[in-house]
Amino acid sequence: MRRPRKNTYLCCMKKLLRIICLLVLAASCGNRGGWTAREKAVISQSDSVMYVCTMPVDSAILRASSIDLGADELRSAELQTLIAKMLKTVTDPSQDGVGIAAPQVGINRRIVCVMRYDKPGRPFEAYVNIHIDSLTGPIVHGPEGCLSLPGMRGIVPRSSTAHISYLTPEGTPVSEQVDGYSAIIFQHECDHLDGILYTDRADSVFVE
Numbered sequence: 001m002r003r004p005r006k007n008t009y010l011c012c013m014k015k016l017l018r019i020i021c022l023l024v025l026a027a028s029c030g031n032r033g034g035w036t037a038r039e040k041a042v043i044s045q046s047d048s049v050m051y052v053c054t055m056p057v058d059s060a061i062l063r064a065s066s067i068d069l070g071a072d073e074l075r076s077a078e079l080q081t082l083i084a085k086m087l088k089t090v091t092d093p094s095q096d097g098v099g100i101a102a103p104q105v106g107i108n109r110r111i112v113c114v115m116r117y118d119k120p121g122r123p124f125e126a127y128v129n130i131h132i133d134s135l136t137g138p139i140v141h142g143p144e145g146c147l148s149l150p151g152m153r154g155i156v157p158r159s160s161t162a163h164i165s166y167l168t169p170e171g172t173p174v175s176e177q178v179d180g181y182s183a184i185i186f187q188h189e190c191d192h193l194d195g196i197l198y199t200d201r202a203d204s205v206f207v208e
């Protein structure tokens with residue numbers, strides 16, 4: 001018996017179907033914008049004072065690198081909710097921090113809140129897609145603590161000036177030079193976005 005001949009029409013239809021499937025798959029993979037379901041759940045389900053990740057239980061999040069927000073996340077209501085909750089969390093008397101980074105509330109995105117010691121009234125401000133462009137000035141060795149390492153402090157060498165680029169919560173791009181203690185907070189918080197903790201850089205670490 002001979003091998004049956006292929007039905008040309010059926011063969012073409014199968015090819016066409018396969019191409020359509022591949023196109024649909026490519027389109028769905030290409031649509032990378034937006035928060036993940038887990039991120040949405042963390043942002044929407046948490047109280048206004050969020051759970052703060054600590055070592056070593058949350059090391060998977062605290063040691064991961066954070067990514068920039070895309071256009072979809074920048075436009076989203078979730079971003080404004082997250083910023084409001086991060087500000088509420090870091091200023092809560094239970095934390096009493098001077099800065100917080102998004103990984104500390106379980107979101108591996110490049111967002112930090114910093115208390116601006118160099119501005120009148122020392123306002124807390126949020127910075128989105130923040131990057132340190134360069135560090136200059138003399139190195140200072142000062143005490144640091146971290147909301148994610150409760151009960152500990154360390155003496156950490158830091159540059160006295162940080163040159164940073166970021167988006168405001170409204171999406172305006174800014175580059176600026178920050179000096180003094182604010183520059184040190186920016187370095188501490190931006191380290192969190194790269195999975196680095198102050199204990200990695202400290203000259204010495206001690207229990208409070």
Ligand code: ZN
Nearest residue numbers: 145146147148
């Ligand atoms: Zn910290």
